[in-house]
Amino acid sequence: xxxxxxxxxxxxxxxxxxxxxxxxxxxxxxxxxxxxxxxxxxxxxxxxxxxxxxxxxxxxxxxxxxxxxxxxxxxxxxxxxxxxxxxxxxxxxxxxxxxxxxxxxxxxxxxxxxxxxxxxxxxxxxxxxxxxxxxxxxxxxxxxxxxxxxxxxxxxxxxxxxxxxxxxxxxxxxxxxxxxxxxxxxxxxxxxxxxxxxxxxxxxxxxxxxxxxxxxxxxxxxxxxxxxxxxxxxxxxxxxxxxxxxxxxxxxxxxxxxxxxxxxxxxxxxxxxxxxxxxx
Amino acid sequence: xxxxxxxxxxxxxxxxxxxxxxxxxxxxxxxxxxxxxxxxxxxxxxxxxxxxxxxxxxxxxxxxxxxxxxxxxxxxxxxxxxxxxxxxxxxxxxxxxxxxxxxxxxxxxxxxxxxxxxxxxxxxxxxxxxxxxxxxxxxxxxxxxxxxxxxxxxxxxxxxxxxxxxxxxxxxxxxxxxxxxxxxxxxxxxxxxxxxxxxxxxxxxxxxxxxxxxxxxxxxxxxxxxxxxxxxxxxxxxxxxxxxxxx
Numbered sequence: 001x002x003x004x005x006x007x008x009x010x011x012x013x014x015x016x017x018x019x020x021x022x023x024x025x026x027x028x029x030x031x032x033x034x035x036x037x038x039x040x041x042x043x044x045x046x047x048x049x050x051x052x053x054x055x056x057x058x059x060x061x062x063x064x065x066x067x068x069x070x071x072x073x074x075x076x077x078x079x080x081x082x083x084x085x086x087x088x089x090x091x092x093x094x095x096x097x098x099x100x101x102x103x104x105x106x107x108x109x110x111x112x113x114x115x116x117x118x119x120x121x122x123x124x125x126x127x128x129x130x131x132x133x134x135x136x137x138x139x140x141x142x143x144x145x146x147x148x149x150x151x152x153x154x155x156x157x158x159x160x161x162x163x164x165x166x167x168x169x170x171x172x173x174x175x176x177x178x179x180x181x182x183x184x185x186x187x188x189x190x191x192x193x194x195x196x197x198x199x200x201x202x203x204x205x206x207x208x209x210x211x212x213x214x215x216x217x218x219x220x221x222x223x224x225x226x227x228x229x230x231x232x233x234x235x236x237x238x239x240x241x242x243x244x245x246x247x248x249x250x251x252x253x254x255x256x257x258x259x260x261x262x263x264x265x266x267x268x269x270x271x272x273x274x275x276x277x278x279x280x
Numbered sequence: 281x282x283x284x285x286x287x288x289x290x291x292x293x294x295x296x297x298x299x300x301x302x303x304x305x306x307x308x309x310x311x312x313x314x315x316x317x318x319x320x321x322x323x324x325x326x327x328x329x330x331x332x333x334x335x336x337x338x339x340x341x342x343x344x345x346x347x348x349x350x351x352x353x354x355x356x357x358x359x360x361x362x363x364x365x366x367x368x369x370x371x372x373x374x375x376x377x378x379x380x381x382x383x384x385x386x387x388x389x390x391x392x393x394x395x396x397x398x399x400x401x402x403x404x405x406x407x408x409x410x411x412x413x414x415x416x417x418x419x420x421x422x423x424x425x426x427x428x429x430x431x432x433x434x435x436x437x438x439x440x441x442x443x444x445x446x447x448x449x450x451x452x453x454x455x456x457x458x459x460x461x462x463x464x465x466x467x468x469x470x471x472x473x474x475x476x477x478x479x480x481x482x483x484x485x486x487x488x489x490x491x492x493x494x495x496x497x498x499x500x501x502x503x504x505x506x507x508x509x510x511x512x513x514x515x516x517x518x519x520x521x522x523x524x525x526x527x
Contacts, residue, residue: 164371166367166369166371167371167373167374169332169335169367169371170367170371170373171373171383172332172335172360173330173332173360173364173365173367174360174361174364174383174384174387174436174437174440175356175357175358175359175360175361175384175387175388175440176357176383176384176387177357177387180387184383185373188374188375189374
């Protein structure tokens with residue numbers, strides 16, 4: 001006797017399994033965020049956000065780390081975005097899937113898979129020592145830039161490839177050159193996709209520890225120049241927890257970190273939405 | 281007066297020959313209808329005339345003369361301004377109606393004051409679209425209906441102040457009313473421009489074209505006055521196609 005499941009039961013089973021999978025993912029995510037928030041949110045205060053760090057982080061706030069994170073990330077994005085977008089445009093629009101394209105794409109993919117500690121080590125040897133930039137915002141920013149360029153190249157590449165060929169033909173048929181077409185049609189159309197890549201990059205940069213601890217250092221002073229050593233939020237959290245300095249402060253720092261990442265995503269999403277509403 | 285003169289034009293995509301030794305002349309201020317079944321080389325002909333075929337890695341031989349000048353000696357941007365192309369599916373660029381209209385003119389020169397608005401007004405009026413869009417120039421062009429989008433594409437080309445307008449099955453996706461509007465527009469504009477109309481709809485060629493050319497498998501079978509082609513064609517294959525025996 002063969003056992004058969006009717007199409008209706010089949011649908012119900014498939015639906016249940018998919019729902020369960022989604023639920024597991026969402027529950028794990030919310031559990032982590034909820035757990036960190038539960039332990040950290042009570043510690044948050046205006047003072048915590050605006051005060052200097054005292055006694056290695058046992059006392060005081062995290063203003064230096066907030067500033068450090070901000071500057072290192074901004075620096076990385078400012079360097080990585082033009083390089084990444086430029087490379088992607090070159091790859092898609094000028095190399096036409098030839099050997100160069102494949103080699104560079106392969107390289108970018110490999111680079112995206114390299115563990116961040118390797119980038120940290122590279123940044124330490126190259127930027128900190130060889131270029132003599134020292135433990136600084138510049139070294140940290142450059143290292144993070146190298147790390148997120150592949151992400152930006154890949155997402156931009158996909159976004160540019162998704163621009164309909166007909167848009168390009170229209171531009172050419174109206175007498176537009178290749179550069180006109182790229183600047184006025186291709187890039188504006190693929191902007192939402194490019195932004196997604198930049199946001200992913202920001203996310204990686206903000207949350208990174210291994211790559212910055214070797215390059216930006218772990219100084220607790222308020223950064224005064226691009227050559228100041230600084231301790232990013234993620235590094236600060238890591239040190240607080242690892243060295244058992246103060247778990248409550250560690251959770252509070254983690255809460256701030258999560259809120260920043262959520263905010264970046266939220267703002268970017270709103271911007272993208274507004275952009276889409278205007279153009280489509 | 282001859283506007284476009286094509287002599288011994290051959291066009292290859294890799295080893296496939298899409299156009300075989302085509303020679304034909306297009307008179308100024310007339311509408312040349314180009315008919316023929318799929319893969320007969322109609323679109324390739326248009327894309328050769330504004331050199332868009334170069335983007336498809338096509339290989340060309342022969343000559344195409346625009347007003348006594350070989351098109352390969354005309355700067356490509358200039359050629360494409362002078363010879364406009366309307367595609368089968370209306371493609372509006374992302375952005376407003378105004379942005380679509382100003383894209384072409386702005387590529388070629390700078391404008392002062394209301395000069396550009398005037399060009400846009402004239403072009404939209406000529407394409408019989410001004411009344412429908414005058415209050416919504418800032419709206420996204422994709423909010424227009426299919427027929428309106430195609431007239432926007434025509435207006436966008438007119439804003440370049442072209443000399444020749446080529447249309448590649450401009451009404452293939454449109455309803456009869458939109459089609460009638462576009463045909464009426466072409467009739468009005470014939471005084472100022474020269475048209476090449478590729479169409480799958482032989483009746484459309486019969487309605488609007490002064491001369492009609494019949495293409496088959498990359499060859500020009502015959503070209504003559506439209507009445508002659510549709511009543512007494514010289515070649516039996518033309519007759520067969522028009523009567524709907526193949527294609």
